[in-house]
Amino acid sequence: MLFSKRERAIRRIIIVEDEPLVAFDNEYSLNDAGYEVVATVDNLTEAAEVIEREELDLVLTDVKLRGEGDGLDVARAAGAKGVPVLFVTGNCPLEARSLAIGCLAKPYSDKVLKSALEALDRSIQGEKVKKIPAGLSLYEKA
Incomplete structure (x- = not known):
């Protein structure tokens, strides 16, 4: 087949977001784009449980979360696995560079989120990322 779809490295995603509307929009948008959203949670405890028990390809997390801990703690739990x-946040902390593969600045549209995941997917697979969407910063592999 001449124009076959490329195989995605990112298929199974957890969304860690404490703003209900943003979480809902992300979940709907990603499901619509063919990703499997394994869980949508708003705190470190639930995120760590999902990360521990599920096979995931990506953690999409805000920095500020409900309850104890934050997105940096979520990233540490994900890194251990x-x-x-x-990170999807209004202000990405410097420490994020050592914990994540990138940061997407809020606010962002569904189109930008999907484009960011496509760029991340290419990066994970070792391909050259030709166009980085506005608001996305890619880091060296953590």
């Missing part, structure tokens, strides 16, 4: 992290 070898799962890449994309």
